Amino acid sequence: MRACLFFALLVPSLASAAIYEVPLDNVDSEDDIIDLEEREEISEETADILLLMIVDGVDLNGASRDGLFDLPGLSYADVDAILLYRKNKGRIEDPTELVGAGSLTDQQLLLIAPFIRLDAGPVKLPIAGKFRLRSGMSNGDFLVPGGVLPPPGFLQGTLSFPWNLSAGFIVNTTRLVPGSPHYDPARGALVVDPFGYRAALPVAYAQWKAGNRRVVAGSFTIGFAERLTLDTTRRRTPNGISTTSVALINQELASVCKQSGFDACPNTANHYVLDDWSIRSNFRGLAGSIEDLEFGDNRKLSLFGFVSFQTRDLYQYEMYDREVCEDPRSEADVCKAPPVYVGDDLSSDKKLKFTTLPGLYEELVGGGHVDFKPSDRYRIGLTGYGATTFFHGAPLKLQPQEWSRTPFGGPFGAVGLDLRAQFGHFGLYLEGTRTFDSIKAGPDPVNQQAGGGGFGVEQRTLFNPKKHELELSLRYYDNKFLNPFARPVASPDEYEGQSARNEAGARLRYFGKLPLDFEVRAQADFWVPPFASRAGPAGIPNLYSLLRVDYEGYRLFAPAIWFEVRNKNLASSQHGTCAAGTIIYVEGAEPFVCSGDSYRTTARIDLRPLGRKLTGAIQASFVLKDDLRYKDSFMQGFSTAIEVRSQPIDVLQLKARVRYFNEDLTDYTYLEESLWSYLQATYIAGRNFRVSLRYDLIVFLDKRTSILTRIPSPEHRVYLDLRAGF
Numbered sequence: 001m002r003a004c005l006f007f008a009l010l011v012p013s014l015a016s017a018a019i020y021e022v023p024l025d026n027v028d029s030e031d032d033i034i035d036l037e038e039r040e041e042i043s044e045e046t047a048d049i050l051l052l053m054i055v056d057g058v059d060l061n062g063a064s065r066d067g068l069f070d071l072p073g074l075s076y077a078d079v080d081a082i083l084l085y086r087k088n089k090g091r092i093e094d095p096t097e098l099v100g101a102g103s104l105t106d107q108q109l110l111l112i113a114p115f116i117r118l119d120a121g122p123v124k125l126p127i128a129g130k131f132r133l134r135s136g137m138s139n140g141d142f143l144v145p146g147g148v149l150p151p152p153g154f155l156q157g158t159l160s161f162p163w164n165l166s167a168g169f170i171v172n173t174t175r176l177v178p179g180s181p182h183y184d185p186a187r188g189a190l191v192v193d194p195f196g197y198r199a200a201l202p203v204a205y206a207q208w209k210a211g212n213r214r215v216v217a218g219s220f221t222i223g224f225a226e227r228l229t230l231d232t233t234r235r236r237t238p239n240g241i242s243t244t245s246v247a248l249i250n251q252e253l254a255s256v257c258k259q260s261g262f263d264a265c266p267n268t269a270n271h272y273v274l275d276d277w278s279i280r281s282n283f284r285g286l287a288g289s290i291e292d293l294e295f296g297d298n299r300k301l302s303l304f305g306f307v308s309f310q311t312r313d314l315y316q317y318e319m320y321d322r323e324v325c326e327d328p329r330s331e332a333d334v335c336k337a338p339p340v341y342v343g344d345d346l347s348s349d350k351k352l353k354f355t356t357l358p359g360l361y362e363e364l365v366g367g368g369h370v371d372f373k374p375s376d377r378y379r380i381g382l383t384g385y386g387a388t389t390f391f392h393g394a395p396l397k398l399q400p401q402e403w404s405r406t407p408f409g410g411p412f413g414a415v416g417l418d419l420r421a422q423f424g425h426f427g428l429y430l431e432g433t434r435t436f437d438s439i440k441a442g443p444d445p446v447n448q449q450a451g452g453g454g455f456g457v458e459q460r461t462l463f464n465p466k467k468h469e470l471e472l473s474l475r476y477y478d479n480k481f482l483n484p485f486a487r488p489v490a491s492p493d494e495y496e497g498q499s500a501r502n503e504a505g506a507r508l509r510y511f512g513k514l515p516l517d518f519e520v521r522a523q524a525d526f527w528v529p530p531f532a533s534r535a536g537p538a539g540i541p542n543l544y545s546l547l548r549v550d551y552e553g554y555r556l557f558a559p560a561i562w563f564e565v566r567n568k569n570l571a572s573s574q575h576g577t578c579a580a581g582t583i584i585y586v587e588g589a590e591p592f593v594c595s596g597d598s599y600r601t602t603a604r605i606d607l608r609p610l611g612r613k614l615t616g617a618i619q620a621s622f623v624l625k626d627d628l629r630y631k632d633s634f635m636q637g638f639s640t641a642i643e644v645r646s647q648p649i650d651v652l653q654l655k656a657r658v659r660y661f662n663e664d665l666t667d668y669t670y671l672e673e674s675l676w677s678y679l680q681a682t683y684i685a686g687r688n689f690r691v692s693l694r695y696d697l698i699v700f701l702d703k704r705t706s707i708l709t710r711i712p713s714p715e716h717r718v719y720l721d722l723r724a725g726f
Contacts, residue, residue: 019469019509020046021521023550023560024072026606026617026645028114030054030246031680031694035657038251039621039641040564040600044492048234050115056244057117060092065376066237073111076427076464078104092118129159129726130688136719138274140253140712145267149175150197152276153720154247164210168219170203170245174276176254178352180359181340183393190340190393192352195258202279203245212291216241219282222306224369226431226458228488228500229383229416232283240304241287250275253715259342261349270709274717283308283365298375305368312389314360316340316352318404322397327440329402338396361391361398363406365485367413377422385485386413386436402439405484405497409451410438414483427462435483454480456500458488468512476504479531491527491542495535502529517553521562522546536593541570558606569595576631596626599634616644629670636665653682673702688725694718 021042027033030051037047049070058071060082068079081103086092095116098104104112135153142148152175158168179193205218223231223238233242253272257265287306294300317337320328325335340352367385388411391398399408416433432455439451456477463470473489479502488500495502505527512520525544532538548562568579572595579596604619623637641659648654656679663671680694696717700707707713 019471019511020072021546025111049236051246052234052244053115055246058115059117059119061119064239070236071112071115073108127159127161129157131724132156133722136274136717138253139716140271140273143711144256144271144273149273154277165208167206168243170279171199172202172277172279173199176276177358181357181393183396186346187341189338191344192340192342194343205243207243214241215288216243217286219284220287221282222287224383225381225418226429226488228431228456228458228486229414229433230385230485231487232485240289245282246280247277249277258353258355259350260353261351264350271711284310300373302371307366310363311359312361312363313356313358315356318401319398320401322399328408361389363387363389379420381418384415403497407437407439407482412437425463425465429460432457435481437482451480454478456481471509473507477501495533502531502533503527504530517551519550519552521548543567543570556609560604562602564600566598575626575633576628577626578628579626598625612647614646618642637663638665651684655680668702669704675699690723692721
């Protein structure tokens, strides 16, 4: 057996802050977080949490105890000190007050500064606002036949008014999105208008928030407890309604050719351009809450309710026609996704490929949450929601495929009970959920179980004394647990569209500040599928483990080293399989299950010769990974990066980074070998204006056929980020 744990957890006599995989002292923008995720130093879950915090900011005057604990570098003792200062003073006007009061250290304030905000008090002017404009272009935009493509981007705004009113919006422009699909009787199929430059309003809301009462009309997210019953916020500890939205852009350029058929892309088959920004989909409707209604003796009751009617997009292959296919789990050709044609010209056979269809269906969701707190350290809550979908395209009876995140067959929902208890250095959290859906029994009673809903349980224990934190998470989701609005702790494996499904596992995470200026981060995540499926038999053990050690004893530099193990099947030692994903589908061949391993070793040195005027870092990683091409050995990969930051004057920040990446050291015709460099300059004028300009250069060094014919190569990109307020 090739199972390997690089570490054994050594927990000292006592356990500091929310556990993240890496220190976050070099993070001050979304780009930094995306870089960490792209380098696989943090998980997608951690990236989501950090992106929400850095975009929205944790309000020092309004955040809950758990919300403040999500900030890096803060223990519950630090959080309680902030809450006590806030209670005694009434309002925090400047974060530096917390240092003067002894609630935080200078180092802690610098660490949390990018992730915090101070909500304005009563509006002195008739209106106050903040705006952000992001856009970009690549040299590929200038090389597309037919002329220069206009740049994609978004404009985001938040406005504050008197009488506790506020509003927000995002206007997004796209050029790689077709028109909304409609049914064409002449073709008997779905048709979309050709691709073009379009503007959309994916986010718009108005909000009234006074004390413990809140009403939102328009776009919002909502989540509670352990994220098992309901969470669309992507926060670590959600507790109610949020109006935050995150805009993301693909790190890779996107293909201009998204059509198939004879002569579909005669001049643009190998052309790539900067991708559109995508706005994470929220609920859209009405939400309200009344929090912490007091009933004497510090007992409190909170009530939340919402209804949403939102237009949803769907990847074109994630649908089937119920009129001709009884069950999407069938292998019959009629159960495949129906074709989607481009344009109304009947003489053309151009069809969409690999494209998400905008506005394919409407989703109606309604639900609520109630929790009772006999004291601030104990809580019991009840959450529930129900949902159904209404697809366009009649007379086609469209539904999601079984591997889509949204359940097929009809209405679905969930109801769950959560409990929380905090005492001393311990926190105990528990949520149990029952889901409901309209899925009927499948054609294969072993691998494709009947639907109707299932059970899920998530239990988390947190031990957090001085300088240490230990977290144990236990989870069980049966094979009928299907909840598209759940985001609990789960492995990256998917079972018919869901990560939190057909999984029993335990995750142990530790962070500690040890003697002699060492910091240790460790994690072990073990899980098995309790039921057989197309991904394999029941009981296959899987492992992800991480050990990172940082040394902070030197003033001018800080070394770190960490090890990662990903083992998809602890009982197997076979090479020649994949190390990522669950089931791989190959056109014209039988699907197969990934069961390989991946081992990564990384070393890093952070340099601080001149404080904020000049800092830098050098990092290198070596990877051994199972791959389909290597039957008797591991594939070997290597990457290294050099980063320099400088703030020569208060109003100017500079950042440069060069990364060499080679997925396969032995074959330059197989996978990516590239050199990626960027330079970023940010000008800051007070609290209400900043502008950032970034230039990227990506040079591909490998000799893959797709790269030799790629346009553009090399890639040049320019990004603009403008923020202003009043």
